[in-house]
Every structure is written in C-alpha cells, then in structure tokens.
Amino acid sequence: xxxxxxxxxxxxxxxxxxxxxxxxxxxxxxxxxxxxxxxxxxxxxxxxxxxxxxxxxxxxxxxxxxxxxxxxxxxxxxxxxxxxxxxxxxxxxxxxxxxxxxxxxxxxxxxxxxxxxxxxxxxxxxxxxxxxxxxxxxxxxxxxxxxxxxxxxxxxxxxxxxxxxxxxxxxxxxxxxxxxxxxxxxxxxxxxxxxxxxxxxxxxxxxxxxxxxxxxxxxxxxxx
Amino acid sequence: xxxxxxxxxxxxxxxxxxxxxxxxxxxxxxxxxxxxxxxxxxxxxxxxxxxxxxxxxxxxxxxxxxxxxxxxxxxxxxxxxxxxxxxxxxxxxxxxxxxxxxxxxxxxxxxxxxxxxxxxxxxxxxxxxxxxxxxxxxxxxxxxxxxxxxxxxxxxxxxxxxxxxxxxxxxxxxxxxxxxxxxxxxxxxxxxxxxxxxxxxxxxxxxxxxxxxxxxxxxxxxxxxxxxxxxxxxxxxxxxxxxxxxxxxxxxxxxxxxxxxxxxxxxxxxxxxxxxxxxxxxxxxxxxxxxxxxxxxxxxxxxxxxxxxxxxxxxxxxxxxxxxxxxxxxxxxxxxxxxxxxxxxxxxxxxxxxxxxxxxxxxxxxxxxxxxxxxxxxxxxxxxxxxxxxxxxxxxxxxxx
Numbered sequence: 001x002x003x004x005x006x007x008x009x010x011x012x013x014x015x016x017x018x019x020x021x022x023x024x025x026x027x028x029x030x031x032x033x034x035x036x037x038x039x040x041x042x043x044x045x046x047x048x049x050x051x052x053x054x055x056x057x058x059x060x061x062x063x064x065x066x067x068x069x070x071x072x073x074x075x076x077x078x079x080x081x082x083x084x085x086x087x088x089x090x091x092x093x094x095x096x097x098x099x100x101x102x103x104x105x106x107x108x109x110x111x112x113x114x115x116x117x118x119x120x121x122x123x124x125x126x127x128x129x130x131x132x133x134x135x136x137x138x139x140x141x142x143x144x145x146x147x148x149x150x151x152x153x154x155x156x157x158x159x160x161x162x163x164x165x166x167x168x169x170x171x172x173x174x175x176x177x178x179x180x181x182x183x184x185x186x187x188x189x190x191x192x193x194x195x196x197x198x199x200x201x202x203x204x205x206x207x208x209x210x211x212x213x214x215x216x217x218x219x220x221x222x223x224x
Numbered sequence: 225x226x227x228x229x230x231x232x233x234x235x236x237x238x239x240x241x242x243x244x245x246x247x248x249x250x251x252x253x254x255x256x257x258x259x260x261x262x263x264x265x266x267x268x269x270x271x272x273x274x275x276x277x278x279x280x281x282x283x284x285x286x287x288x289x290x291x292x293x294x295x296x297x298x299x300x301x302x303x304x305x306x307x308x309x310x311x312x313x314x315x316x317x318x319x320x321x322x323x324x325x326x327x328x329x330x331x332x333x334x335x336x337x338x339x340x341x342x343x344x345x346x347x348x349x350x351x352x353x354x355x356x357x358x359x360x361x362x363x364x365x366x367x368x369x370x371x372x373x374x375x376x377x378x379x380x381x382x383x384x385x386x387x388x389x390x391x392x393x394x395x396x397x398x399x400x401x402x403x404x405x406x407x408x409x410x411x412x413x414x415x416x417x418x419x420x421x422x423x424x425x426x427x428x429x430x431x432x433x434x435x436x437x438x439x440x441x442x443x444x445x446x447x448x449x450x451x452x453x454x455x456x457x458x459x460x461x462x463x464x465x466x467x468x469x470x471x472x473x474x475x476x477x478x479x480x481x482x483x484x485x486x487x488x489x490x491x492x493x494x495x496x497x498x499x500x501x502x503x504x505x506x507x508x509x510x511x512x513x514x515x516x517x518x519x520x521x522x523x524x525x526x527x528x529x530x531x532x533x534x535x536x537x538x539x540x541x542x543x544x545x546x547x548x549x550x551x552x553x554x555x556x557x558x559x560x561x562x563x564x565x566x567x568x569x570x571x572x573x574x575x576x577x578x579x580x581x582x583x584x585x586x587x588x589x590x591x592x593x594x595x596x597x598x599x600x601x602x603x604x605x606x607x608x609x610x611x612x613x614x615x616x617x618x619x620x621x622x623x624x625x
Contacts, residue, residue: 009439015446022450058434065500088438089487091496093509116438117483120445120476122452 001051001133004044005030006037006067007086008059012116016054019119023126034059034066041074045081052082052133056116057094068094075111082132084112086119090142092219099137101216109208112138112172137172137211144170147218154217157199165192170214174207228291228387236380244291245379248386251289252322255389258282259319262312273304279315280308283393290390291383295397307396318389329378336371340364412590420594423533430493437486445479448472498536502526506536507557514543516554523560527617531595535559535568535615538591538599541584542570542611550574550609565597566617571610578603588613 003025007013010032017027028049029040037055044050053074055067071083075098087094095113100106112132118140119125128138144167148155155163161182168178179189197204202213232239239245258279265275284295339349343364350356398406455468498506504522511518526532539557546555552574559568578585578601585601588611592599597615 009435011443012439012446015443019446019450022453064502068500088434088442089490089496093497115483116442117445117480119442120448120479122449125449 001129002026002028002049003129004028004037004040004050004053006032006034006053006055006059006070008032008056012056016119019122023122025129032059033061034070035061037067037070038073041070045074045078050081052084052129054084054086054129057085057087057089057091065094068097072097075107079108080110080135082110082135084114084128084132084138086114086116088116090115090140090146092143092147095139095143095215096219099139099212099215101212101219106212106216107137107208109135109137113143114138114140115142131172135208137208139171139211139215141167141171144218147215151218154200158196162192162196162199165189166196166214169193169196170211170218172208172211226291227293228383230387232291233380233384233387236376239383240376240379245383247289248291248383249379251286251386251390252382254286254289255315256319256322256326259315259317259322262316263319266316276304276308276312279312280397283311284397287390287394290386292387292390292394295394295402311393311396314392333371333375333378336367336374339367408586409590409593412586413593416587416590416594419537420530420534424530426493427529430490433486433490433493438483438490441479441483441486445476445483448475448479495533495536498529498532503532503535503559506532507539507559510536510540510543511557514547514555516547516552518543518554519556521556521558521560524566525561527566531566531615534591534595535566535613538588538613539568539570541588545578545584546570546572546574546609549578550576552608561617562614564616566615568613568615569610571608573608575605576603576607576609577605578609 003020005013005016005020005027007016007030013030013032017030020027028044031037031040034055037053037059041050041053053071055071057065057067059067068085071085074081075083083098085094085098095101098107098111098113110132112128114125114128118128131138147170148163148167155166158166164182165178168181173181175186175189175193178184179186182189184192194204200217202217204210205213226242226244228244232244262275262279265271288294342349343360349358349360349363452469452472455465455472458465458468495506495509497509501508503524503526507520507522511520527535539559543555543557546552550572552572555570555572557568557570559566561567589599592613592615595615597613599611599613601609601611603609
C-alpha cells in the first residue's frame with residue numbers, strides 16, 4: 001500500500017522506510033515534522049495518492065503531541081482515512097483522543113495506536129497496517145494491559161479466560177482471530193464474549209463499535 | 225519606602241541619588257531625640273515604665289525609614305521584655321554619641337562651606353593652628369569641594385549606620401512568632417528551589433531517554449524485524465532456519481524488556497499533558513481526575529515550561545486542599561491573562577476557614593514568591609475559599625535559569 005510517513009528521528013525514519021519497502025509497501029513521502037506532514041497530506045489526499053498515514057507523536061515544531069494533533073485533524077477532515085500513530089509511550093490519553101472516546105464523536109474505524117516497540121514484532125505490525133487499511137481498529141496490547149490493570153476492581157467478576165478474551169477484543173481482534181489465538185472453538189469465544197458483556201453491563205455490538213465500547217468502559221473512571 | 229540591604233551600600237553613587245540617605249538621616253535624628261528623651265526620663269523615675277512601653281512600639285513603625293520592613297505590632301503585648309529595656313538603654317547611649325559626632329560634622333561642614341563667603345568678605349583664611357595664611361582663590365574653590373565630598377561620605381555613613389542600627393532593633397524587637405514565620409518562609413523557599421531544580425533535571429533526563437535509549441532500542445527493533453523477514457525467506461534446510469528464528473525471538477524478548485524498562489523509568493518524569501498541551505491541557509486533566517465537578521476556564525496562551533510547571537504544582541496543591549479539607553460540592557479553575565500578569569484563580573463552595581499556616585499554603589506562597597508573584601487566599605468561615613495567584617509574565621525567563 002502507499003504510505004505517508006512522518007517521523008522526526010532520521011535513524012527511525014530510514015529504518016521504517018526500509019522495512020516497509022521490504023514488506024512491499026510504497027512510501028509516497030517521508031517527512032520529519034508535523035507541519036510537513038500536514039502539507040504533504042493537503043497536497044496528496046485530494047488525489048487519493050495515500051492509502052495510510054503512519055506518524056510519530058512527538059515531533060517538531062512543538063515537540064509535544066504535534067503528530068497526534070495532525071493525525072486527529074486529518075481524521076476529522078477525512079473520517080475514512082486510515083491513520084496509525086506510533087508512540088514511544090503508553091499514553092491512554094493519546095489512544096482515547098485518536099479514537100474520539102469521550103468526545104461524543106467516536107471513531108468508526110481505520111485507526112491504530114501502536115508503541116514503536118511493536119514494529120519489531122514485524123508480523124503483528126504488518127498485520128496492523130492491513131487491519132487499519134481495511135477499516136479496523138488496532139490498539140497496542142500495552143495500552144490495553146494498562147487499562148485492564150487500572151480497572152481491576154470493575155473486572156473482578158470476570159474469570160481469567162474471560163479477561164484474556166476481553167483484552168484481545170479491546171485490541172481489535174475479531175472472534176475468529178481470538179478463537180485461533182486461544183485455540184478455542186468459535187462458539188466458545190462467542191459465549192465468553194457475551195458473558196463478558198453481560199457482567200460489565202455493556203450492550204453487545206459488532207466490529208469496531210465493540211472495541212470502542214470496551215475501551216470506553218475501560219477508560220471510564222467511575223464504576224457504574 | 226525603598227527596602228535596603230547591605231549590598232546596596234556597595235553602590236554609593238546610586239544610593240546617594242536616592243531618597244534613602246535622607247530618610248536614614250531622619251531615622252537617626254529621631255533615634256537621637258528618643259535617646260535624649262530616654263536620658264531625661266531617667267531622672268523622673270516615674271515615667272520610666274511608660275517610656276519603656278512606648279518607645280519600642282514607635283521604633284517598630286520607624287524601621288521603614290532606615291530601609292527595613294516595619295514589624296507587625298504584636299497583638300495583646302502587655303508585658304515588658306528585656307529586649308525593650310536593652311533597646312532603650314542602647315538608644316540613650318547612641319544619642320550621646322550621635323550628639324557629639326553630629327556637632328562635629330555640622331561644625332566642620334559649616335566651616336568648609338563658609339570659606340567662599342569669608343573670601344568674598346575679604347577675610348584672611350589661615351590654617352587650623354593660625355600659623356599660615358592660605359591663598360584665597362584655591363581655598364574658596366577647594367574648601368566647598370572638600371565639603372561636598374565629606375557630605376557625601378557622611379550621608380553614606382548615615383545610611384550605613386541607620387541600616388545597622390535598625391537591624392539591631394529589628395533583632396531585638398521581632399517576636400518569636402515572626403522569627404519562626406520567617407524561618408518557615410525561608411525553608412519553604414528552599415524546598416521550592418530544590419523542587420524546581422529537580423523538575424528541570426527530570427525534564428532533561430526524560431529528553432535524554434527519549435532521544436537516546438528509546439530511539440536506539442526502536443531502531444534495533446526495526447533492524448531485527450528486517451532480519452526476521454530475511455531469515456524467513458531463506459531457502460534450504462529447515463532446522464538451521466528454525467534455530468535462527470528462535471534466536472531472533474529471544475533477542476526480540478530482551479528488546480521488549482529493555483523498552484519496557486526504559487519506559488517505566490521515563491514514566492512520570494514529566495506530566496505528559498503539560499509537555500504536550502501546556503498548562504491548559506494539564507489543568508483539564510487535573511480537573512477530570514478529581515472526585516468533584518470542576519469548571520475550567522483557561523484562556524492564557526502557552527508559557528515557558530518552568531512557569532507552567534510551577535503554576536500546575538500550585539493548582540494541584542490548591543485542589544488537593546479543596547478535596548481534603550473543604551468538603552466542597554464543586555470547584556472552579558480560571559486561568560487567564562490580566563493586564564501584564566497571568567492570573568490563576570481556584571475557588572470552591574466548601575466550608576472555608578483555611579488556615580494560612582498549613583504546609584500546603586506555605587509552599588504555595590513560596591512558589592508564588594519565586595515566580596515574583598503574589599498569592600492571596602480568602603476563606604471566610606462557611607463561605608468557601610478563593611485562592612488567587614497573580615504572576616508577572618516577565619518572570620518567565622528567570623525561573624528556568
């Protein structure tokens with residue numbers, strides 16, 4: 001696929017370019033600042049030259065969360081544009097902002113939030129690109145693990161297996177993928193998921209909306 | 225009245241151009257007068273107790289003339305302390321000295337300035353023992369110049385003497401409570417200074433981790449990813465390939481652990497919301513983390529990070545107090561520019577009656593002082609608490625240094 005890349009460190013930018021090309025993707029442009037990302041996107045998106053935007057969070061000019069700001073702005077302007085944000089940190093706020101949780105305008109899909117370390121797990125990383133390109137949501141397991149940790153009280157009624165399933169669901173896995181990963185039958189997975197939703201008081205949903213609902217629940221501080 | 229410190233004495237020109245020497249002269253004059261009264265009172269015997277009570281109270285208020293802060297009049301002070309007696313006795317002794325030195329100075333200066341008039345009147349100018357007649361013209365010019373130099377020296381000496389004397393009376397008259405408050409303030413200042421330099425170091429450490437260790441770990445991860453793709457594509461014997469992949473997997477695990485360790489070390493070094501979105505963003509996050517509804521109105525533009533960090537710490541301290549002590553149902557944060565200043569207001573509808581000596585308030589005051597700003601707290605019993613911090617924007621650069 002054709003990727004627009006933004007990463008301020010030359011070392012990592014070159015590494016990503018090489019890896020993505022190696023995996024058969026095309027880099028339409030690779031820029032070191034959020035301002036240039038904005039400019040490139042403005043120039044290339046109208047003519048549909050870009051299949052996916054892959055951006056770092058902390059970049060010039062502000063060296064704050066500039067990359068995330070641009071990614072969020074791009075998603076507002078082009079809700080269907082697949083965007084993956086790579087971060088050095090497990091920051092729930094980044095994930096929440098990107099997914100529009102709590103903003104009243106939750107994302108519908110085509111979005112990912114990954115730690116840079118995840119790139120080393122090359123098959124997971126490349127799979128994430130495909131999932132997001134296809135309209136799915138991918139959340140880094142570390143983010144989900146952190147959320148599960150902080151919500152331990154609310155998750156107390158879940159069995160160990162149900163918690164495992166919940167973790168995978170919130171990372172954006174489909175029922176089939178969960179079944180394969182945990183060596184369960186599809187029916188068993190469905191049963192576990194409906195038990196989880198039942199115990200947490202969530203209404204059962206499909207696909208990305210399910211991910212968002214679970215993430216919103218995990219992120220919410222007050223017990224319901 | 226301008227505040228003076230001993231270092232001001234090192235800049236005599238600037239000092240002499242100010243009003244300070246003259247107010248110092250007035251101060252010493254009043255001291256001399258008080259000394260004279262002290263001596264006179266001594267002979268009446270009956271008036272001694274009244275004078276011992278009266279003069280120290282006057283002196284407390286006169287201190288600003290000498291460039292020192294006035295001492296707060298002590299509440300309910302009825303008893304006589306030995307410090308008061310010492311002060312009155314010292315004043316009396318000083319008055320005697322000042323009387324003679326004063327007369328000497330007036331006579332010498334008067335003589336020097338009188339020379340031109342004497343020359344104009346055609347009188348002869350002789351040396352001090354009368355043995356030698358001095359030339360007219362140089363004397364008429366040199367004598368007043370010498371007088372001016374002497375006057376400058378005297379004024380400088382007066383200022384120095386007033387400063388020293390007022391320091392002595394401050395030490396004698398300041399009561400225990402004020403001494404303790406001053407000590408607590410000094411400790412608070414020191415704590416805040418330490419805290420600020422720690423914050424700067426943590427900021428630098430976090431940047432080093434991000435731009436150094438984390439970047440290289442990520443780069444190594446990318447190399448590893450490519451290596452894995454290469455190995456997977458190797459054709460030939462299955463066994464060595466499996467071995468290679470297992471080795472890569474082990475490296476991968478170590479890399480993950482390394483990444484986690486660095487992330488854990490970097491976590492919490494700098495509040496990320498402050499780093500990313502400035503004080504407004506950090507206040508928003510702070511407000512959302514509290515167990516009571518908080519309205520936030522932040523209109524100020526981003527400031528230098530050290531200033532924002534200090535303001536955030538003050539806000540956090542204030543809101544901690546709201547949660548812990550006020551019993552408030554809701555709170556409000558306002559942060560915006562006003563004239564040349566930044567104003568941060570935190571108010572609640574709780575029970576009020578905040579004590580200004582709590583450790584929280586002491587460090588908030590110290591922080592405000594360090595920013596060159598002022599903190600005020602209104603907390604009537606049962607009427608909620610309003611904390612207002614006003615900081616000049618120009619204070620920004622100085623804090624980070």
